Amino acid sequence: MKRLALFLSCVVLSTSLWAQVKLTATTDKTDLALDDELTLTVQVSGANGNIVMPQLPSLPAFNVYSREVSQSTINGKTTSIFKYTMLPRFVGKATIGAITFNYQGKTYQTQPMEIRIYRTAPVTTKGASAATVTTTNHPATSDTDLSQLPPLERELATRAYAHQGQPYFVVAAVSNKKPYVNEPITLTVRFYYSKAFYDAPYQNPTLSNLFMEEAGDAQGQQTVNGIIYRYEEKRYRLTGVSQGEATIGSASVSFRPGSSPLSVLDRFFGGAAVEPEQTVSSAPIKLQIRPLPTQGKPDSFYGAVGTGYAFAAKLDPTQTEAGEAVTLSATVQGPGNLKTTTDLQFPPIEGLTAYPAVPVSNYLPNSTSRSYKIFKTVLVPAASGTYTIPALHWSYFDPQTSTYKTLTSTPLSLTVAPSSKAASQFDFGHSENGSTGVQTIGQDIRYLISADPPAPSWLATLSNWGWLHGVVLAWLAICIFIASIGKKSAAKRQAYVQAKAHLKKATTYEHISDAISAYLLAKWKISTASLPLRSIVEALEKKGVKPQVRQQFSTLWEKLESARFAPAQADTQTRTQFSEQALALLKALEGTK
């Protein structure tokens, strides 16, 4: 029994624990960019049966564009997850207030969450320079301290009083309704609300005869007759384009009052109906653009209108060499966008060649109302010396005094040394201090040549003597021919001389026949080694050798053959006779043509 009671008590305790409702809210990030999205997840655990949607607080800083609901039951425990995808609307710190959930007469709440919204990149307006658009949180304005506000703020706050009692309204005001042409003025548009809203797209005002740039956002709070209003503010810089009337149209905000809309699923769970869209607009504003006075307009006026301008000139470097470039820059700072002003005209400076550069203009860092413009020109001195850059003038129109005022820079000095490059390139002689005394100032083509065309040189004339090629080649051919003939005759002459010498030195019959054989071979290419006597004689006949000489050759040749093969019968006297006969034969053969 005790065991049964213990079991039952455990079941009841576990059931009561199981039925405990838990509400949590989380976001996927706490810091996000303006073009990023935020997911808010609300989780309800332990609530069974039909439940209503959690109630979101007013989320003026976000547009909720997507909702998802999912439900799961595990072991009898139901968990409902509500996901809201939201887009941030304003830069700055946004608070997601407490989310409430009612279940079985009990109200559950989450802790508020802080989200920081950043701008990813500066907002740029087409035709305007990149300006930093900032969001500021104004201090709360109460009913009593309006007089302490600046004129434009006071104007806006005062206009807000005209809408007292309305939960949503838009007001707009300008800092000056009668500006001069190109005078910068400020337009501020505020969307006041004292109740929650969502899906609030903003529509910029339409303009005529005005140039507009965004100048930032702000958020703030103002109490109007005891009702606390929050407002979203947008600021613009305006400049009048030309004299005459200018119009600022209505700026409007379309929104849906109340909390975030509910989906079909929300309604199924007992949500409320969606509120219809409402639109609130500001009243149009008319401006009268005044022309700039022509009287007293200085030459150095380039279109700047305003007060508080500063102007300075700088030379970089202040010392250089001839032919080297230095940069003269003039910087002007002041209200409005100086980019719309025309460019400063640098005065010509004798001895310096100027190459103007494109000016640079932008807003000053951490400022949305003051800009700067830098005019630059590159100066190249032609020769050494000291140059004075005269004072530069820059004028603007002061709308407060309706007069032109001129700012003047201080004169600058440029010291130019002789060019070291020029000295090394053109050395026309030495001087005592090492300087050549000649500087390169510039380069140009040389002057015309007025002389008559140069007469062809003798070498050029020679090139036209083509006929001489033939003559020279003919000469060479003749020489080669003659030389070749001479070589043959010389060989033949040499044959006789050599044979004669051999005969004189001959000590045997063989020597004598060898000398005759060598002669015949050299003179007539007749080889006696392989031919019988009869063939040798026939060859001699073909060469035109006379019959007596041929007979003389045959007789001697036979005797020599006998003496060679029967040497015993021969003596020195006989050999000498053979030598003499051989010499006589050679003489006879030499006489043959």
Added chain:
Amino acid sequence: MKRLLAALFITAICVIPTCLRAGDIKATAESFYRNGQYAQALSAFEQALKNAPNDPYLYYNIGNCYFKMGSKGLAVAYYYRAFKANPQNSDIRHNLSLALASGGDSLVPTGMPETLHRALFILSLTELKGLLCLAGWMACFFAGLWLLTHKAGKLTLVLGGIFVLLAGWFYLRHSLENEPLAVVASPVVELRSGPGKNFPASAAVQQGHLVRVLDSKDNWQEVIVRSEGLKGWIEQTALERI
């Protein structure tokens, strides 16, 4: 004799006014040039060139007119023609170098010493041809003499060596001067990947740049920009052949 005198008289009548007229044109052109009327000076010099084609000084003067008028491409073309005809003239060399330098080019090829380039161009191609002929003739003469007499053998060898060196010099100069060169005459021309405007442009080439012509199709020339080594196609109308 009478006929000879008559012929000489008629020749003198024909030639003398032509010479005077050419001198007048040059003087007029120079006057225009001095007054900064470069277009008129150009017209006059071009007229004078018709009477004396291949006059290097007229090419030079026309180049000067184009340079002053801002047509550096045409200036380079005319200076180059003058340089080919008379490479020894320092004024022609100076102006050609200056005009080429304005387009980023150089007369002296990269890596070649200036002195060597001057030595290479100390003679005109015609003069070099004459010198080569002379050396050849002398070498042949002495070779023949040696064949006949077996004398002056060393002189023949020296002359033969000189002839070979001159032949190498002539070949080099001939190759350089017959290189198919052109200059960009339009202010800026696009270098395209093919012979047509439907091919994308890979580079923009300013006037005065020297290009080597490789091929031709219709009105397009395939070129290599010498200073940059870029290859592509350029419209023929934008080029001036040298």
